[in-house]
């Protein structure tokens with residue numbers, strides 16, 4: 031941009047130069063002002079481009095950074111899954127759920143929330159139910175895993191699977207594998223005397239009751255709302271009469 035095109039540099043300088051500065055005559059001040067404007071414009075461009083002024087003055091540019099190395103850590107893990115040994119090399123961050131679904135194609139175990147909140151991924155790990163999305167596969171070297179595929183087959187169903195069918199315990203079926211794995215483990219927990227939040231006296235063996243079943247299944251969510259039929263199926267397998275009556279509490283020793 032050309033400023034003050036109708037006025038000479040000397041005119042501009044004389045109007046701007048301090049009258050008490052004897053070393054600043056009109057011509058030299060005009061040159062200084064022009065030089066200052068040019069230098070200022072250059073500096074502004076450099077700053078706008080993100081280049082430090084000092085760096086811009088230095089001729090050689092730094093060498094481009096090396097491409098990032100592949101830092102993914104892997105481990106070998108051996109598991110027994112539904113009675114079959116499997117040895118895999120996996121990224122250390124692989125969850126047990128992803129190992130089952132993505133590496134072994136055992137897609138009966140479902141991924142709902144992937145955050146331990148829905149229970150869709152429930153499996154049996156060394157005889158206890160766990161949320162497979164919450165644990166890393168490499169933490170379980172040598173463990174025994176049972177998924178819904180290992181619990182029963184269409185030809186030979188587990189009694190809990192049969193009961194779910196008999197009592198219409200599923201609708202879309204997405205949560206059902208986790209519900210069934212959980213339900214089987216719940217009855218085993220009660221049998222083993224493991225207390226729950228609603229166990230009236232933790233010094234005595236927990237009793238089979240609808241309240242116990244409901245409390246212990248509270249980590250398995252069903253967006254279809256098949257809860258009452260699921261409890262009916264569990265009560266049927268456990269031998270509790272009147273399963274469909276909410277909280278009847280027909281208690282009997284496990």
Ligand code: FES
Pocket residue numbers: 140141142143144145146147148149150151152161162163164
């Ligand atoms: S997917 Fe694991 S708890 Fe929801």
Ligand code: FES
Pocket residue numbers: 199200201202203204205206251252253254255256
């Ligand atoms: S049956 Fe559909 S989510 Fe439970």
